[in-house]
Amino acid sequence: TEACLSEIEGAGALNAFVHKTPEIALEQAKAADARLKSGDAPAMCGIPLGIKDLFCTKGVPSQAASNILEGFKPEYESTVTQNLWDAGAVMLGKLSMDEFAMGSSNETACYGPVVNPWKVDERQLTPGGSSGGSAAAVAADLCLAATGTDTGGSIRQPAAFTGIVGIKPTYGRVSRWGVVAFASSLDQAGPMTKSVRDAAIMLGTMCSHDPKDSTSADIPVPDFEAALTGDIRGKKIGIPKEYRLEGMPAEIEKLWEDGIAMLKDAGAEIVDISLPHTKYALPAYYVVAPAEASSNLARYDGVRYGHRAKLGAGEGIVDMYEKTRAEGFGPEVQRRVMIGTYVLSAGFYDAYYNRARKVRALIKRDFEEVFAQGVDAILTPATPSSAFGLGEMADADPVAMYLNDVFTVTVNLAGLPGISVPCGLDAKGLPLGLQLIGRPWEEGDLLNHAHVLE
Numbered sequence: 001t002e003a004c005l006s007e008i009e010g011a012g013a014l015n016a017f018v019h020k021t022p023e024i025a026l027e028q029a030k031a032a033d034a035r036l037k038s039g040d041a042p043a044m045c046g047i048p049l050g051i052k053d054l055f056c057t058k059g060v061p062s063q064a065a066s067n068i069l070e071g072f073k074p075e076y077e078s079t080v081t082q083n084l085w086d087a088g089a090v091m092l093g094k095l096s097m098d099e100f101a102m103g104s105s106n107e108t109a110c111y112g113p114v115v116n117p118w119k120v121d122e123r124q125l126t127p128g129g130s131s132g133g134s135a136a137a138v139a140a141d142l143c144l145a146a147t148g149t150d151t152g153g154s155i156r157q158p159a160a161f162t163g164i165v166g167i168k169p170t171y172g173r174v175s176r177w178g179v180v181a182f183a184s185s186l187d188q189a190g191p192m193t194k195s196v197r198d199a200a201i202m203l204g205t206m207c208s209h210d211p212k213d214s215t216s217a218d219i220p221v222p223d224f225e226a227a228l229t230g231d232i233r234g235k236k237i238g239i240p241k242e243y244r245l246e247g248m249p250a251e252i253e254k255l256w257e258d259g260i261a262m263l264k265d266a267g268a269e270i271v272d273i274s275l276p277h278t279k280y281a282l283p284a285y286y287v288v289a290p291a292e293a294s295s296n297l298a299r300y301d302g303v304r305y306g307h308r309a310k311l312g313a314g315e316g317i318v319d320m321y322e323k324t325r326a327e328g329f330g331p332e333v334q335r336r337v338m339i340g341t342y343v344l345s346a347g348f349y350d351a352y353y354n355r356a357r358k359v360r361a362l363i364k365r366d367f368e369e370v371f372a373q374g375v376d377a378i379l380t381p382a383t384p385s386s387a388f389g390l391g392e393m394a395d396a397d398p399v400a401m402y403l404n405d406v407f408t409v410t411v412n413l414a415g416l417p418g419i420s421v422p423c424g425l426d427a428k429g430l431p432l433g434l435q436l437i438g439r440p441w442e443e444g445d446l447l448n449h450a451h452v453l454e
C-alpha cells in the first residue's frame with residue numbers, strides 16, 4: 001500500500017487518481033495485516049485497489065467525473081466496493097472516467113483527460129474510456145487492480161488500449177447498487193487487472209446476490225480461479241463473419257488470426273459463425289443507452305445532489321433546474337440527454353425506442369442460436385484500432401467516437417460476459433486486445449479461454 005501511494009504521488013501527470021484516500025488506505029492495510037497474522041485472510045486481503053469514480057464510496061467524493069456531483073460524498077457504500085473491503089482489500093482512491101461513463105477516451109471527464117502510460121512518440125495517447133483512469137492506473141502500476149464499469153465497452157476497450165485484462169460479467173452477476181446509473185439495463189461492474197488470474201480472484205469477490213438490486217441474480221458464485229485449468233481441448237470457438245469489418249486495419253486482422261491459431265494450438269475447434277444482426281447493434285445501443293441515461297439523469301436537479309446554480313432576482317425553481325443542468329452537465333452528457341428524451345417522446349417512441357428494443361431482442365437471439373449449436377466462446381478483436389492520440393477525435397463527428405464500440409456493444413445488449421485480453425503490440429508498439437464472449441453465467445469457462453491467450 002505504501003509503495004502504491006508513493007507511485008501515485010509520482011504519477012500526477014497521468015491524471016488517473018482524482019480523489020486520493022491515503023488515510024483510509026493505511027488504516028485498511030493495517031487491518032489487513034492483522035487479518036493476515038490471525039490466519040483469516042481472504043483472497044483480496046491487503047490488495048491495494050483504485051476505484052472508478054462511478055462507485056459510491058461512503059464519505060469519499062464520488063462524482064462520476066461530473067461537475068453536477070461536485071462535493072457529493074455518499075452516505076453509503078456500493079455493494080461491490082463493500083464486498084471488496086469485507087474481503088480485506090484496500091482503497092487507494094477514486095479514478096477518473098468519462099463523465100457519467102459516457103465516452104471512449106476519458107476526455108469528457110470534468111477533471112480533464114487521463115494520459116495513457118503507453119507512449120511511442122511525442123503524442124499523448126488516450127487510455128480509452130470510460131474506465132480510462134482505472135486502465136491507466138493498473139497499466140502504470142499505481143495499484144494492483146481497479147474496478148471498472150461497462151455499459152457498451154467501457155471495461156474492455158480501455159483494457160485493450162493499455163495492455164491489461166478487463167472482464168464484463170453476465171448482466172446480473174454483479175450488484176449495481178451504489179453504482180451511479182448510466183443505462184441500467186446494460187451497466188455491469190467488473191475487475192481491471194494485470195492478469196486473467198487476478199481478474200478471476202477479484203471478480204469472485206465483487207459478485208454477490210444483492211436484494212438491493214432487483215436485477216442481481218440469485219445464483220451461486222463459483223470459484224472462478226479454480227476454472228483456470230488451461231485445458232480447452234475440444235471446446236468450440238466461433239468466429240463471427242459479421243465482425244470482419246470492411247477496411248479493418250491489417251494488424252487487427254493479424255491479431256485475430258494469431259488468436260485463432262493460439263486457441264487451435266491449445267486443442268480448440270474453430271468454427272465460422274454468423275451473428276446476422278450485428279450491423280444494427282451500434283444504432284440500437286445509441287438509442288437504448290441515451291434513453292435510459294436521460295431517465296436516470298433526471299435526478300440531478302440541483303435539489304438532491306451536488307451542484308446548484310445561483311439564481312438571479314425573479315428566477316424560480318424551473319430556472320434553477322435548467323441553469324443547474326446547463327452548468328453541471330458537459331456537452332456529451334447533454335447530447336445524450338437530448339437524444340434520450342427525443343427517442344422516448346410520445347411522437348417518436350415507437351419509431352426509435354421500441355424499434356431499438358426489438359433489434360436488441362434479435363441481437364440476443366443471434367447469440368442464443370450460436371450457443372445452441374454448441375459454441376463455447378466467440379473470439380473477436382476488442383477494438384478496431386490501438387489507442388489514438390488525445391484530442392485527435394475531439395473535433396470529429398461524435399459518431400466517429402461511437403465507432404470504437406463496434407465490437408463491444410453487442411455483448412451488453414445481449415447481457416453476456418465478455419473479456420478483453422492483451423495479445424501483443426501493433427506496428428507502432430502499442431497494445432492490442434482480443435475479446436472473448438461467453439455463455440451467460442459461464443465466466444469461469446470464459447476466463448479459462450482467456451487464460452490460454454495470455
Ligand code: GLN
Pocket residue numbers: 101102103104129130149150151152153154155182289405
Ligand atoms: N463508449 C460507450 C458510450 O459512450 C460505452 C460507455 C460505457 O461502457 N460506459 O456509451
